[in-house]
Every structure is written in C-alpha cells, then in structure tokens.
Amino acid sequence: DQQVKQNSPSLSVQEGRISILNCDYTNSMFDYFLWYKKYPAEGPTFLISISSIKDKNEDGRFTVFLNKSAKHLSLHIVPSQPGDSAVYFCAARSTVAGNMLTFGGGTRLMVKP
Amino acid sequence: DGGITQSPKYLFRKEGQNVTLSCEQNLNHDAMYWYRQDPGQGLRLIYYSQIVNDFQKGDIAEGYSVSREKKESFPLTVTSAQKNPTAFYLCASINTGAGNQPQHFGDGTRLSIL
Numbered sequence: 001d002q003q004v005k006q007n008s009p010s011l012s013v014q015e016g017r018i019s020i021l022n023c024d025y026t027n028s029m030f031d032y033f034l035w036y037k038k039y040p041a042e043g044p045t046f047l048i049s050i051s052s053i054k055d056k057n058e059d060g061r062f063t064v065f066l067n068k069s070a071k072h073l074s075l076h077i078v079p080s081q082p083g084d085s086a087v088y089f090c091a092a093r094s095t096v097a098g099n100m101l102t103f104g105g106g107t108r109l110m111v112k113p
Numbered sequence: 114d115g116g117i118t119q120s121p122k123y124l125f126r127k128e129g130q131n132v133t134l135s136c137e138q139n140l141n142h143d144a145m146y147w148y149r150q151d152p153g154q155g156l157r158l159i160y161y162s163q164i165v166n167d168f169q170k171g172d173i174a175e176g177y178s179v180s181r182e183k184k185e186s187f188p189l190t191v192t193s194a195q196k197n198p199t200a201f202y203l204c205a206s207i208n209t210g211a212g213n214q215p216q217h218f219g220d221g222t223r224l225s226i227l
Contacts, residue, residue, distance in 0.1 A: 006155075
C-alpha cells in the first residue's frame with residue numbers, strides 16, 4: 001500500500017500566481033517530511049523540509065504546511081516562476097526505519113509565462 | 114567540491130547479464146541508499162546501508178545485490194534474476210548523526226535492456 005500519496009499527477013499555473021502541491025500520508029511514525037524537485041535525467045534536489053513538531057516552515061518563495069491530524073502536507077510556491085517547472089516529490093521519514101525515505105508518486109508542475 | 118557521483122550515466126544490459134552501477138560519495142556520510150524510479154512513478158527503495166560491511170533490503174530488493182566495503186562506496190549489481198531492470202537508478206546518502214537532514218542524491222544511471 002502507498003504510505004505517501006500525491007493525488008495530482010500534474011498541475012498547471014500561470015506565472016506570478018501561487019502553486020499548491022499536496023501530499024497525504026498514512027504512517028503515524030513519520031516524523032520528518034521533505035519536498036524534492038526533479039528534472040528529467042537528473043537526481044532530485046532538496047527543496048524544503050518540516051519536522052513533525054512544527055506546522056509551518058518557510059524558505060523564500062517556498063512554504064511547507066503540515067497538518068498532523070489530517071496527515072496532510074502541502075507545498076506553496078509564491079510567486080510561481082517558469083523555472084519552477086519540474087516534478088515535485090514529497091517524502092516522509094521514519095527514524096525507526098533506518099532513516100529511510102518513503103516517496104510519493106510526484107506532481108509535474110508547469111508554470112506558464 | 115563534495116557530492117555523490119554515479120557512473121555510468123547510461124548503461125545497457127544484455128539478457129542474462131549482471132551489471133554493476135557505481136555510487137561514490139565524498140561527503141563523509143555514513144548511510145547510503147539505492148532507489149529505482151520508473152516512468153511516472155515515485156522512487157522505491159532497493160537497498161540501504163547505515164555502516165560499512167552492513168546493509169538491509171528495501172521494498173524491492175529481489176534481483177539486486179549490494180556491497181559496502183568502504184564508507185564512500187555503495188555499488189549496486191543488477192542481476193539476471195531482475196526480470197524488469199529498465200529504470201532510472203538513484204543513489205543517495207546522509208549523515209544520520211546530524212539530526213533532521215535531507216538525503217543528497219546523485220544524478221542517476223539509466224539502465225536499458227538490449
């Protein structure tokens with residue numbers, strides 16, 4: 001079963017507007033959540049993360065929100081830029097499982113000029 | 114300049130052949146990981162190692178083998194028992210003693226079947 005799900009395979013947004021990418025998880029043992037950005041034929045690049053003891057973390061144009069009761073996190077990109085076009089993966093870590101990451105299936109973000 | 118180096122970038126395998134993918138890191142990270150990505154899907158864990166000479170199976174270890182003889186190296190062998198090896202393979206590493214830190218990834222190896 002998928003412990004981490006990204007239900008939207010793709011998202012199209014106009015330049016300058018907000019992009020909201022969503023992620024749901026089922027495992028209550030996850031204690032650290034990350035977002036990665038990936039271009040084709042390249043490795044994922046770390047974007048932003050949040051610990052389970054927080055509900056918000058901000059870094060420039062990127063903000064991650066965590067709702068533990070709903071087991072839901074989201075990534076907000078404001079304002080969106082054409083260079084943000086990529087596939088975004090959310091990932092979750094459980095320290096009881098060797099710091100392994102469990103990844104969602106990814107959301108392809110397209111930012112139109 | 115510290116980082117993770119995966120080689121080769123592209124690799125072709127014949128039927129019945131074993132191939133080995135290289136992963137080297139100079140970040141002094143203790144833990145290393147191998148993931149597989151199929152088109153339109155997320156990353157799935159094949160094997161991981163938290164210390165030299167020790168490794169554990171991930172979710173899809175069948176048909177793969179690894180070794181960890183040196184801290185900086187974690188090669189992955191795709192054996193002939195792996196019936197569907199065509200995929201993008203990613204290696205990652207992390208310093209597990211540094212608190213909440215992200216895994217760092219190499220640029221991947223794309224394996225195809227001839």
